[in-house]
Amino acid sequence: MSSRVSIFASPTSWIESGAVDQCHQVAALPGMRHVAGMPDLHPGKGAPIGAAMTSSVLYPFLVGSDIGCGIAVFPIRLKRPVPEKLAARFPDLDVVDHSFLDAADVPGGYTESLGTVGRGNHFAELARVGTVFDSDHAERLGLAAGDLVLIVHSGSRGLGERILRAHTEVHGAGPAQDPAAYLAAHDDAVRWGSLNRRIMAARIADALGADHEPPIVDECHNSVEIRDGLYLHRKGAANGDRRDVLVAGTRGTPSFLVAGHAGEEASFSVAHGAGRKMSRADALRRGRAKHTVEELRRTPLGSLVVCGDRQLLFEEAPTAYKRIEQVIGDLESFGLATRVVSTVPMVTYKTADVARERKGRR
DNA sequence: ATGTGC
Numbered sequence: 001m002s003s004r005v006s007i008f009a010s011p012t013s014w015i016e017s018g019a020v021d022q023c024h025q026v027a028a029l030p031g032m033r034h035v036a037g038m039p040d041l042h043p044g045k046g047a048p049i050g051a052a053m054t055s056s057v058l059y060p061f062l063v064g065s066d067i068g069c070g071i072a073v074f075p076i077r078l079k080r081p082v083p084e085k086l087a088a089r090f091p092d093l094d095v096v097d098h099s100f101l102d103a104a105d106v107p108g109g110y111t112e113s114l115g116t117v118g119r120g121n122h123f124a125e126l127a128r129v130g131t132v133f134d135s136d137h138a139e140r141l142g143l144a145a146g147d148l149v150l151i152v153h154s155g156s157r158g159l160g161e162r163i164l165r166a167h168t169e170v171h172g173a174g175p176a177q178d179p180a181a182y183l184a185a186h187d188d189a190v191r192w193g194s195l196n197r198r199i200m201a202a203r204i205a206d207a208l209g210a211d212h213e214p215p216i217v218d219e220c221h222n223s224v225e226i227r228d229g230l231y232l233h234r235k236g237a238a239n240g241d242r243r244d245v246l247v248a249g250t251r252g253t254p255s256f257l258v259a260g261h262a263g264e265e266a267s268f269s270v271a272h273g274a275g276r277k278m279s280r281a282d283a284l285r286r287g288r289a290k291h292t293v294e295e296l297r298r299t300p301l302g303s304l305v306v307c308g309d310r311q312l313l314f315e316e317a318p319t320a321y322k323r324i325e326q327v328i329g330d331l332e333s334f335g336l337a338t339r340v341v342s343t344v345p346m347v348t349y350k351t352a353d354v355a356r357e358r359k360g361r362r
Numbered sequence: 363a364t365g366t367g368c
Contacts (some may be wrong), residue, residue, distance in 0.1 A: 157364075
């Protein structure tokens with residue numbers, strides 16, 4: 001059985017060779033039919049990130065540990081948004097607030113860390129709609145230039161990790177022997193991730209004294225689905241089959257809400273973000289020489305980044321990522337998606353700001 | 363990515 005690798009990136013887009021190698025390694029796995037690399041493709045742990053991988057057997061490691069990770073967009077209204085004041089009022093999304101869990105029907109019964117953002121590339125951001133590229137589509141979503149939105153990127157925390165570990169402890173990187181059982185646990189994690197994002201949005205809106213609405217976009221990018229009798233794994237790739245997707249920029253550049261039009265050749269998928277250009281280790285080493293903490297906490301866009309962890313701040317520096325405009329341009333030129341609006345960060349929460357808390361307690 | 367691994 002032959003299997004193909006297709007990379008949806010223009011020759012001028014930077015794709016690390018290691019990530020393409022990983023695509024071919026995955027394509028050589030038993031039962032594999034097709035690997036579609038998105039323009040944000042970069043190397044991951046064992047499998048590429050930014051890829052949709054289709055096979056006749058289910059490989060849990062291709063989804064990874066953060067099953068159900070995704071990005072949701074919630075319209076929010078605020079009277080006079082001042083980034084400095086709002087940043088100071090953001091809730092501590094590193095810890096659970098039990099008052100938001102009472103009414104929640106928690107998938108998998110896993111209540112630990114529900115409503116918390118986690119680490120890595122996860123964030124919760126207050127942003128304003130910048131450029132409107134497709135006014136009809138934006139209007140259907142209820143969006144106009146200047147409107148405020150909450151963007152929440154997070155996943156299933158310890159739950160997804162537990163599900164993958166239960167599989168790998170027995171089968172390693174091998175396929176699921178009981179796909180239905182894995183899928184049932186996976187679906188719990190997908191629902192949990194979505195609930196996690198909603199609870200965070202509610203916590204933020206409450207802390208800012210704002211009204212917010214249900215999400216207008218909520219697509220996960222680590223998942224597996226059965227499509228045409230095959231397992232379609234997505235790792236750092238969102239469902240782009242006539243779905244709207246928020247493709248995340250960086251903590252210092254805009255993001256793009258796009259309309260997905262991806263067909264079978266692209267495994268019905270679109271990119272999930274800018275994609276890392278540097279490893280975390282490289283970003284930390286080079287970032288320390290290149291940036292100050294101050295410039296990473298107050299971006300050229302005038303937005304603020306709440307992040308009490310200096311290492312994470314450097315790892316997540318905008319320069320550690322590819323240019324989001326290039327990624328979006330590739331999605332458009334390959335016909336996978338079209339721009340609807342851009343969003344411009346005002347306050348991005350990464351992790352609690354220890355410096356601020358210490359000051360407040362004095 | 364992860365209540366984290368050798």
